[in-house]
Amino acid sequence: MSHNTNDFPKYYQNSGVEFEEDEFGLFTDKTTGETTPVRRFTWRNTNNVSVQVITYGATITSIKIPSKNGYLNPLNPYFGATVGRVANRVGYARIKIEDITYNVSANLGKHQLHGGFKGFDKVNWNHYVSDTKVVLSYLSKDMEEGYPGDVLVNITFELTSTNEFLVDFKATSSKPTFVNLTNHSYFNLAGHNKGAEEMYKHIISINADYTTEVPDKEGLIDDLAIGFNNVEGYTSPKCSYFGATIGRVANRIAGARETIEGITYQLTANDGPNQLHGGFVGFDKVIWESYVNETQVILSYHSADLEEGHPGDVLANVTFELSEDNEILIDFKATTTKPTCKILPVDGTVFDFRVPKVLGDVINNVPKADGYDHNFCIIRGSQQGLAFQAKVDHPDSGRTLEVYSNQPGVQFYTGNALPEDNSILGKDGFIKKHGALCLEPQIYPDAIHHDNFPNVILYPGETYHHTLVYKFIINK
Secondary structure, eight states, rough: EEEEOOOEEEEEEEEEEEEEEEEEEEEEEEOOOEEEEEEEEEEEETTTOEEEEETTTTTTEEEEEEOTTOOEEEEEOSSOOEESBBSSGGGEEEEEETTEEOOOOOTTHHHHOOOOTTOGSSSOOOEEEETTTTEEEEOOOOOOOGGGGGGGEEEEEOOOOTSEEEEEEEEESSSEOOOBBOOOOOOTTTTTOOHHHHTTTTTTEEEEEEEOOOOOOTTTEEEEEOOOOOOOOOEEEEEETTTTOOOOOEEEEEEGGETTTTTTEEOOOOOBBBTTTTTTTTTHHHOOOOETTTTTTEEEEOOOOTTOOOOOOEEEEEEEEEEETTTTEEEEEEEEOOOOOEEOOOOSTTTTTSSSSEHHHHGGGSSSSOOEEEEEOOOOTOOOOOOEEEEEETTTTTEEEEESSSSSSSEEOTTTTTTSSSOOOOOBBOOOOTSOOOEEEOOTTTTOOOSSSOOOOEEEOOOOEEEEEEEEEEOO
């Protein structure tokens, strides 16, 4: 049975699973002004497990399973959206495909997160129902959020009689592009409104030997030089650069080559076979942006990735100030946005979930972070399709969630950025920091920019295929 007509609600039952379709509300697209109904689909099986999905954002809005005592709790807040065209971050909101560079929308400072301002989570998807399967479809047009190619995405949702919720992503493109899709459901196996106290009791297992390094979101900041305390250096006629700020690297680099973490970069050679003071267009030969703060002048320059051959986007700031004692103070600082993105072993760290850990015992020990927001590299056989990724247990309720996927990584996130106040009202309570967790199967973050990461390019004629299974277990 398939249907797309507007007479609601609709009911269907097959193989121990009841299915209902109704209307959830109306959505008005701010770009086109078009208003369309948002459909809601509800599955219930004979084990009293139910799941709800809406067409807006292809979002899982509710997952209910009994506890060991038979009590039903909604596990999922109003999040649960499908994120894309590229899940996770795209560093500096730039991508390069076949030697063509594209600037994608930057909705996270200078970076892009989860597809941009109008990602797949912010559109109302078309729907098609076949028995107890729901297929949601969305056509992402060429250059939407900056990505090349028309991309047609189809997601199939289905609840089985064995408490498995199947989510199957497929995509095709008219041009070479990047695709990395996932579902962003938040889970609290104690129940939607139980908060961090119960979340800390969850026992986490992740099938990963390695995790990818997470760079500082603001970049790694170091002092590059000590400023002068007098002006003699600037006014000397023997100074061929006449007081200029020189960089990215002052002085000579022999052979105009540098090696960083095993990768050799060929730089521009402006001093015979060598590079001197940053190359042909060093920091001394560009116009810097200025900002005045009382008696301080701050000059800023953004050196793009591979400018004069050096890797990484670098933002340099030079602060000039004249003191009452006639001292000219010059302070150099720089941030680099080139992630190191090493693949690091989890052995002996708070990232080793191969042996189950109680979340509350480790969440406050994550280095330089307020919890987990990290990609784990899943252990998979060379010919393996669907692989076990993670397991979450909540002993008091007897509920267990297992996650299976054919993707190489899973992003484990513990709701660090959720507010601590009552600013987000959910279904039956406030959604707060550390009140839920996410397990998001996907290709590694920012894989677009790292040759040692799995491929995210989708070519015409190919089909992107991501299969995701949430399996729920009630332990009596």
